[in-house]
Amino acid sequence: MQVVGCSHHGTSIALRERLAFSGEQAAEALDRWRRVFPGVEAVLLSTCNRVELYSAAAGAAEAAAPDRQQVAGFLAQFHRIEPREIADALYCHRHAEAVRHLFTVASSLDSMVVGEPQILAQVKQAYDLATRSDNTGPITHAAFQAALKCARRVASETAIHRRRVSIPSVAVADFAKQIFERFDDKHVVVLGAGEMAEETLRYLQDDGAHQVTVVNRSYERAAQLAEAWRGQAVAWDQLAEALATADLVVSTTGSAETVVTREAFAGIERARHGRPLFILDLAVPRDFDPAIGERPGVYLYSVDDLLAACEQNRAERDRELPAALRIIEQETGRFMAELYHQATGPIIQQLLAGWQKPKEEELARLLNRLPGLDAKGQDEVRRAFDRLINKLLHPPLQSLRDESREGIPSRLMDALRKLFQLKD
Amino acid sequence: MLAGVQIICFAASYAVAFILEVSRMVFRSGVRGALMLGFAAAGLVAHTAYLYHRAVNTPGSPLSSEQDWYLIAAWLLVAVYLYLMWYHPRQSFGLFLLPLVLALIGVGKLLARSEPFAREPASRVWGLIHGTAILLATVTVLVGFAAGVMYLHQDRRLKRKLPPPRGVRLPSLEWLARVNGRALVVAVLMLVVGVVSGVVLSALRRAGGLDLLPWHDPVVFATLVMLLWLLSAVAITARYPIQRQGRKVAYLTLVSFVFLAVALAAMLLLDTAHGGKNQDNTARAAVGWVVPAAKAAGFTHVIAESDCSGSRFRVPGRPHNVHSHTEA
Numbered sequence A: 001m002q003v004v005g006c007s008h009h010g011t012s013i014a015l016r017e018r019l020a021f022s023g024e025q026a027a028e029a030l031d032r033w034r035r036v037f038p039g040v041e042a043v044l045l046s047t048c049n050r051v052e053l054y055s056a057a058a059g060a061a062e063a064a065a066p067d068r069q070q071v072a073g074f075l076a077q078f079h080r081i082e083p084r085e086i087a088d089a090l091y092c093h094r095h096a097e098a099v100r101h102l103f104t105v106a107s108s109l110d111s112m113v114v115g116e117p118q119i120l121a122q123v124k125q126a127y128d129l130a131t132r133s134d135n136t137g138p139i140t141h142a143a144f145q146a147a148l149k150c151a152r153r154v155a156s157e158t159a160i161h162r163r164r165v166s167i168p169s170v171a172v173a174d175f176a177k178q179i180f181e182r183f184d185d186k187h188v189v190v191l192g193a194g195e196m197a198e199e200t201l202r203y204l205q206d207d208g209a210h211q212v213t214v215v216n217r218s219y220e221r222a223a224q225l226a227e228a229w230r231g232q233a234v235a236w237d238q239l240a241e242a243l244a245t246a247d248l249v250v251s252t253t254g255s256a257e258t259v260v261t262r263e264a265f266a267g268i269e270r271a272r273h274g275r276p277l278f279i280l281d282l283a284v285p286r287d288f289d290p291a292i293g294e295r296p297g298v299y300l301y302s303v304d305d306l307l308a309a310c311e312q313n314r315a316e317r318d319r320e321l322p323a324a325l326r327i328i329e330q331e332t333g334r335f336m337a338e339l340y341h342q343a344t345g346p347i348i349q350q351l352l353a354g355w356q357k358p359k360e361e362e363l364a365r366l367l368n369r370l371p372g373l374d375a376k377g378q379d380e381v382r383r384a385f386d387r388l389i390n391k392l393l394h395p396p397l398q399s400l401r402d403e404s405r406e407g408i409p410s411r412l413m414d415a416l417r418k419l420f421q422l423k424d
Numbered sequence B: 001m002l003a004g005v006q007i008i009c010f011a012a013s014y015a016v017a018f019i020l021e022v023s024r025m026v027f028r029s030g031v032r033g034a035l036m037l038g039f040a041a042a043g044l045v046a047h048t049a050y051l052y053h054r055a056v057n058t059p060g061s062p063l064s065s066e067q068d069w070y071l072i073a074a075w076l077l078v079a080v081y082l083y084l085m086w087y088h089p090r091q092s093f094g095l096f097l098l099p100l101v102l103a104l105i106g107v108g109k110l111l112a113r114s115e116p117f118a119r120e121p122a123s124r125v126w127g128l129i130h131g132t133a134i135l136l137a138t139v140t141v142l143v144g145f146a147a148g149v150m151y152l153h154q155d156r157r158l159k160r161k162l163p164p165p166r167g168v169r170l171p172s173l174e175w176l177a178r179v180n181g182r183a184l185v186v187a188v189l190m191l192v193v194g195v196v197s198g199v200v201l202s203a204l205r206r207a208g209g210l211d212l213l214p215w216h217d218p219v220v221f222a223t224l225v226m227l228l229w230l231l232s233a234v235a236i237t238a239r240y241p242i243q244r245q246g247r248k249v250a251y252l253t254l255v256s257f258v259f260l261a262v263a264l265a266a267m268l269l270l271d272t273a274h275g276g277k278n279q280d281n282t283a284r285a286a287v288g289w290v291v292p293a294a295k296a297a298g299f300t301h302v303i304a305e306s307d308c309s310g311s312r313f314r315v316p317g318r319p320h321n322v323h324s325h326t327e328a
Helices: A013-021 A023-036 A059-064 A068-079 A083-087 A096-106 A118-132 A140-156 A167-179 A195-206 A221-228 A234-243 A262-272 A290-294 A303-343 A344-368 A375-404 A410-419 B007-023 B032-055 B066-087 B095-110 B123-160 B171-209 B218-238 B249-269 B283-287 B290-297
Strands: A002-007 A041-046 A051-058 A091-094 A186-193 A213-215 A233-235 A248-252 A277-281 A300-301
Touching: A002 A013, A002 A068, A002 A096, A002 A118, A002 A186, A013 A051, A013 A068, A013 A083, A013 A096, A023 A041, A023 A068, A023 A118, A041 A118, A041 A140, A051 A068, A051 A096, A051 A140, A051 A375, A068 A083, A091 A096, A096 A118, A096 A140, A140 A303, A167 A195, A167 A277, A167 A300, A167 A303, A167 B123, A167 B171, A186 A195, A186 A233, A195 A248, A213 A221, A213 A234, A213 A262, A221 A233, A233 B007, A234 B290, A262 A290, A290 A300, A303 A344, A303 A375, A303 B283, A344 A375, A344 A410, A375 A410, B007 B095, B032 B095, B066 B095, B066 B123, B123 B171, B123 B249, B171 B218, B171 B249, B218 B249
Parallel strands: A186 A213, A186 A248, A213 A233, A248 A277, A277 A300
Antiparallel strands: A002 A051, A002 A091, A041 A051
């Protein structure tokens, strides 16, 4: 197995964009791959952070398997890029390294934000697309299914996925969701138009929030944003009314002064009658007076508060990393041993077949000499012969399995061929 | 085979489930959730078998003794725990509920009396209603208490802007406030049913020519104060919609737990007609189906002896001529 590709590690976003595949392009590329490299399995993984082409070949197709340059040429030709432009940017991993890389990617340990959950779904989609377009085979089936299993192990046996590290994700997952059980009946008020507000809103909308009010000093700008975010715009002078009915507030104005002072909030608080309020103040300088956070039922978080939580999560994640890497190593070792062991299949079959024929001959001769033996006795004799063959074959088969852990046991296979006069 | 099931069997299972729950804070494991559920469920099966065995072999069971009462309360709490764990496997409910379960079993085993009481058919139905209602009120107050503690812990963490501690995930404040509010209302309803059925039982006793339980009995007094407190709490919180109750209800349920603890302690430790420490077991044995439930519940004012004929049993503080009706 081999992987050729590029990722956010060392490749510019400009080049990644040129090499990226849309869903339709990926299907077209896989179709073309089948025609250019017949019999060679392929899975194409294309996300905003990486473009990777996994390929594998077994048996007769092995001779047609492309090397790094050929894969680079295929990618360049598809995107109409000069091969030399991408030649240095692409990495190539083969055999166990390729499998380890796939497992690392699927487990989100190679992602820009380690532990982000989207990559597993993207790997699944890439594998499904390749399967639907008939580009997968025994090796890629085994490798991708093992990768999904490995990713699930990492997710269940470590906390690496549960620790968010971006400010909006921490704000929603570690704080907002700990205050509110559901968001579909909550009123979200957005002040300003910062990028982080948009990302936070996306997280909230993913969790069901749909009642969104946008407040901006410019009503036109508020109306534009409200349309984009499927909410309603409110004039700046109605801010107090909006805050009085809000459950969550995301604030990112560029104001140089405090937008909501403690005194102003006192009036708003009376109108709220003690309802819990989650305020995410992402503005610098802050939009809300920090003293507001001391009021009962008000949970006020600034960028600094969330940065501290992000750092703590990042440290927790780092602590989990060795355990996750151990799982990757275990699963890679297990997969490669299985793969190498499969290469010994023909030898094992020949060994079994070679012993089967003399067994049957000797058994027939013995039973002929014992005509008085009843069916039960004959059955016992047959079983004894089978047990004997199993015991005789066990040491060489076990040796093959043991040797397969390190690679294809070619020397041992040659020795067995000579010892037992087996033919390819 | 059921006779071989001892209290220590299910208590140990719950203790292991609790230790596994605590271990969430120390290390991660892919099989721990299944193990926790397995140990808690195995404990519940053994617990059920134990109570069933007692119910079959002990006249008057269930609720035939103080110990039964504590064990049934623990059984209900474990059922609540398993239900919550099944639907919210990542939440750390066990950290708050399992200690209460173990405490109930511990008190039942070490402090509560296990002798069953003789039956008294005339009041059987009212006795069962009384005991069951008080039992459910107690379990509900305990659930509310656990939810209240979780609420305050979660609220404190969120106010201090700390991310969730390793291995400890609690439900949202909104969920906890809702459970808290409902627990308060259900506790009041159950307690009202318990007290009213206790009054009926008292009337039956009076018709039988027996004395009423004095209102100043520590258990009766604590129970009535608790009922008044819960009614006031419900009245206070009814002024606000559920999403505005939050900390108020959490504190109210904590205070309710204190009243419950006082009532239970009074029943176990003081000389009260509800089965105080100095009370004669033989007299208690005569109470029948009415008092086992009521006495064990510890909140009723039904006196500790009862018989429709009204002639054979002692009133506390008076000389008596008792025929033991204890059924082992």
